[in-house]
Every structure is written in C-alpha cells, then in structure tokens.
Amino acid sequence: MHDILKSFILSLVEGVTEFLPISSTGHLILVNKWVQFSGSFSNSFNVIIQFGAILSVIVLYWHKLYPFSAKKSGLERKASFDIWKKVIVGFIPAMVLGFLFGDFIEEKLFNPTTVAIMLIIGGIAILLLEKRSDSFKINSFDELTYKNAFIIGTIQCLAMIPGTSRSASTIIGGMLRGTSREIAAEYSFFLAIPTMAGATAYSLLKNGLSISSGEWTTLLSGIFFSFLIAMAVISFFMNYIKKHDFKIFAYYRIVLGILVLLLF
Template identity: 55%
Template sequence: MDFVEILKAILLGIVQGITEWLPVSSTGHLILVEDFIKFNLSQTFVSTFFVVIQLGSILAVVVLFFSKLNPFDPGKTGYEKKETLSLWIKIIVATVPAGVIGFLFDDKIEELLYNPTTVALTLIIYGIIFIIIENRNRRPKINNFDGLSYKTAVLIGLFQMLALIPGTSRSGATIIGAVLLGTSRYIAAEFSFFLAIPVMLGASGYKLLKSGMVFSGTEWLALGTGSLVAFVVSIFVIKFLMDYIKKHDFKVFGYYRIILGILVLAYFYIIK
C-alpha cells in the first residue's frame, strides 16, 4: 500500500469538499492541484477519481437536508409531502439537459476541454458575470420552492449544462441561472445543492461502469478515503455558505475566480 497516494487522496478530498459547493469550480481546482501532486496510479483511476470523489459531497447534502428532501417524513403534513414530491420533480426535470449532453459527449468534452487554459478562462469569465449580476442588485421574485415553477426549473437546468465545461462550476452555473431568473440567493444555492444529487450519482455511476472498476487495493482505498474526506469537509462548507449568503452576496467569489484564473494562466504559460 502506498501511503503517499492516500495522502494525495486526502488533500484532493479536502479540495473537493471545499470547492464543490462554493461557486468556484471543484473540477477546475482538482485538475490544478493534481498538476502539483500527480497520482502515481493508472490514468483510468485518476479520471474516475475526479468524478466519483463527488459521491462524498452528495452524501453531505442528503444528510443535511434529509428532512426537507424526504417526502415520506411522518412529521410533514399532507400538503408538505406533496410539495416535497413536487420539488423532486423539479430537480429531475432540471437534471435532464446536463445529463443527456454529458452522457452523449463525455469523452469529447474531456478530450477537448480538460486543460488549464479552459479552466483559467472560465474562472475569469464567470467571475466577471458574478460581479455584474450582483451589481444589478434586483429584488428576488422567488423566495421559496413553492414559487419555483417547472419552467424555471428547466431553465436552471439549461444553465447547469454550462458546468460541463471545466472551470465553470456546477454550483456557479446553476446559481447564476437561478438568480437571473429571479430566485433569491438562498433558494438558488439550495436548489443547486439538490440538483447535485442526481447529477453526481449519474456521473459517478457512469464513470465507474465505464472504467470497468478494475482498480488495485491502493486505488480503491484512495477513492474511499478521498470520498470520506470530501463528505466531512462538505458538511462544514455547506453550513458556512448557507449562513454566509444570509448577509452577503456572491461578489467575493467573483473576485476570487478572476484572481485565480489569472494566476493559473501565469503559472502554466509563464512560470512552468
């Protein structure tokens, strides 16, 4: 067993847990961090690891929002159970666009877009968009999930398709889309979390099947360790973000993305 590889998985799990829920691109950060601490494991495993590690982050959402997402909760009234089922339908219809495109073009997207240039440019572009949107400072029209129509859910799902480009951020794309469509920051963030459940489950399952799941003992341990760390870190990060946006906007993440994007370009094209 190679303990150095397990330590790398722990570090990447921390990065995943922090960046999955903040609108700063987890995939982009993982690609960049792995350039410094490259796995000495099979390329098939590395490609699978970056997707499947997200399962830990998904579990954090399920644990934190279990009551809200459970339509069979005995403590809910009949109306509340009906609204929870309605929320799940909205989640599913919003998942379809990205799910279909991701399934059809996964290999081509990975081949053409998984590179530092794409990551840097999308970090900068969406950072600018976040700042522009927040400067508009419009009053939200949708402050609860009852007011979120199926049409709006589908439109948010179309924005989620942008996250197939590494560096965009799945949460960032859906939050931008939701806010532009009139939701509050709080509802935008929560709906982004909920959309992650079917998206990541589907992507992880597909990646595992595609890989053949023929990994060494060290690789399986690295995958499990990274996912566990991502779960624990995600718990704290989700709680932090939901408290943060009660009093603050998303501009700080926009500035962070721009600075990081510039640093990435400088590192790969000047320093390296």
C-alpha cells in the same frame, strides 16, 4: 507522495469547492498538477469522490428532501415531492448533453488554460448579476416554476466545461431567473444529487472493473473525507449568503484565473 495523502488533499479540495461557485473540477485539475496524481484512475477518482459531497447534501437536507416521514403533514410531503420533480426536470438537460458530449469535453477541455478562462468569465458573470439583485423575487421552491427549473438545468450544462463550476452555473441560472441567493444555492445543492450521482455511476460503469483493491482504498477514503468537509462547507456557505452576496467568490475566480494564465 503517498496515495492516501493525495486522496486527502484532493478530497479537501473537492469538499471545499464543490458547493462554492468557484469550480471543484477546475481546482482538482490544478491541484492534480501539483500532487502529480494522473492517469485513468485519477480521472475516475476526481468524479467518484463527488459521491461524498452528494451524501452531505442528503444528510443536511434530509428533513426537506425525504417525503415519507410520518412526522410530515400532507402539505410538507407535497413540498418534498415538488422539490424532487423540479430537480428531475432540471437534471434532464445535463443527462442528455453529458451523455452526448461528456467524453469529448473531458478529452479536449480538461486543461489549465480552459479552467483559467472559464474562472474569469464566470467571475465576471457573477459580478454583473449582483448589480441586478433587486430583481431576485423567487424566495421559495413553491414559486420556482418547472419552466425555470428546466432553464436553470440547461444553464447548469455549461459546467461540463472545467472551470465554469456546476454550482456557479446553477446559481447564475437561478439568479438570471429571479431566485434569491438562498434558493439559487439550495437548488444548486439539490440538482447536484442526480447530476453527480449520474456522473459517478457512469464513471464506475466505465472504469470500475479496472480499479485495483489499493485504488479502492484510496477512493473510499476520498469519499469519506469529501463527505465530512462538504458538510462543514455547506453549513458555512448558507450562513454566509444570508448576510453577504457572491462578489467575494467572483473576485477569487478572476484573480485565480489570471494567476493560472500567467503560470501555465
């Protein structure tokens, strides 16, 4: 299979799964087995194409995230700065733990069995949380405290284990702290910006010089594909959860996890 076709397939998987609570890393590990995309470059590719997904969040939420627009009132600028401050607070645990344990986890836990087990555990956690949906009281970022932002960011660190899902762990953390589904999802998107940007920068510093010109072509095409796909998925996801809960994603995780255990 040509590398550009592999890039498109993997970018499709990344774009679709990154912001849904079903584990993009887990899906990439499983699909890599099929397309036979392996080696040190494949590990870098799986991380760096997330940059396209980051860009999709920035583009879609520019009006909410950019505090320096001349069209914004003082209160709107303050709201944008508050979001960024809460994102930074939530990012600190992932920055510290990722630096300390990232390489160890990648070496020991990036395998289909770990993915399957964490898919099932995460699915069960979502189902249990949906039973207490009447406790979701936080409906705006103004109501999200810095303490809750830090706790959610700490829970996000579970996503370093493949199959957990960064989106799912953040959403689960938000729901545990009483956020609505919409606020949990949006905070998950925003928290992805420094988390995934940090992972991308680290991977480039670690492996960038060893990437060939042909591999850069594959990588850039992957970033572009994941950007376009993630844009569409985020719009769909936010419209979906305005009327529905997260149960369908939980059932999908559990079924997929069981299938992976049976097949691998």
